[in-house]
Amino acid sequence: MMQGNNHPKGKLILRTLAMPADTNPDGDIFGGWIMAQMDIAGGIMAREKTCSRIVTVAVESITFIKPVHVGDVVCCYGEVVKIGTTSITINLEVWVKPSLNRPSREELKFQVTKAAFTYVAVDHSGRKQVIQRDCVC
Ligand SMILES: CC(C)(COP(=O)(O)OP(=O)(O)OC[C@H]1O[C@@H](n2cnc3c(N)ncnc32)[C@H](O)[C@@H]1OP(=O)(O)O)[C@@H](O)C(=O)NCCC(=O)NCCS
Structure with missing residues (x-):
């Protein structure tokens, strides 16, 4: 089994609570819901870094x-790992603070998912556009 490190890498972008509506029939949270949270978090960071409308173009190495x-x-948590001409790639890590209802809570916080999300800066017509580095927005 792949094991995470002891500390998250990158900046905390988003915190939310896993709710009953997000579960599969066995009571575990859907992977798709977690991916959606990661996409939202990566999208927030990509917008902040590019000052542009962005779209998700690829998700790699999701574990x-x-x-x-x-x-x-x-x-x-997110960390920019690459800014290209029109694209930005962000490594995302998801960690959880376990529910008080979990039977064993040895760890106060642990990593559950990781992936690299790539976004492309686009104009209002959805066409890719060059990223303005060092923008402030
Ligand atoms: C994103 C989109 C505008 C790119 O348009 P395009 O003209 O085909 O762009 P390109 O193939 O030249 O790629 C643009 C950039 O994305 C990068 N890219 C494209 N496919 C990639 C992939 N699979 N993995 C990583 N990067 C990728 C390219 O390397 C390039 O980066 P750079 O300019 O920094 O060098 C277009 O593919 C699109 O609209 N896709 C749908 C996006 C969407 O709706 N997302 C929501 C999910 S439903």
């Missing part, structure tokens, strides 16, 4: 390390 349970606090 679900541990399950997420209802009541866990889900925290998405």
Whole structure:
């Protein structure tokens, strides 16, 4: 089994709570819900870094390390790893603070998922556009 490090890499972008509506029939949180949270978090960071409308173009190396349970606090951390001409790639890590209802809570916080999300800066017609580096918005 792949194991995360002891500390999240990058900046905390998003925190939310895993709710019963986000589970599969076995009571674990859907991977797709976690991916959506990561896409939102990466999108926030990509917008801040590019000062542009952005679209997700690719998701690479997504790894679900541990399950997420209802009541866990889900925290998405992001780190820009590449800025190209029109694209920006962000490594995202998801960590959880386990629910108080979990039977064993040895770890106060642990990594559950990681992936690299790539976004492309686009204009209002959806055409790619060059990223303005060092923009402030
Ligand atoms: C994103 C989009 C505008 C790119 O248009 P395009 O003219 O085909 O662009 P290109 O193939 O030249 O790629 C643009 C950039 O994305 C990068 N890119 C494209 N495919 C990639 C992939 N699979 N992985 C990583 N980077 C990728 C390219 O390397 C390029 O980066 P650079 O300019 O920094 O060098 C277009 O593909 C699109 O609109 N896709 C749908 C996006 C969307 O709707 N996302 C939401 C999910 S439903």
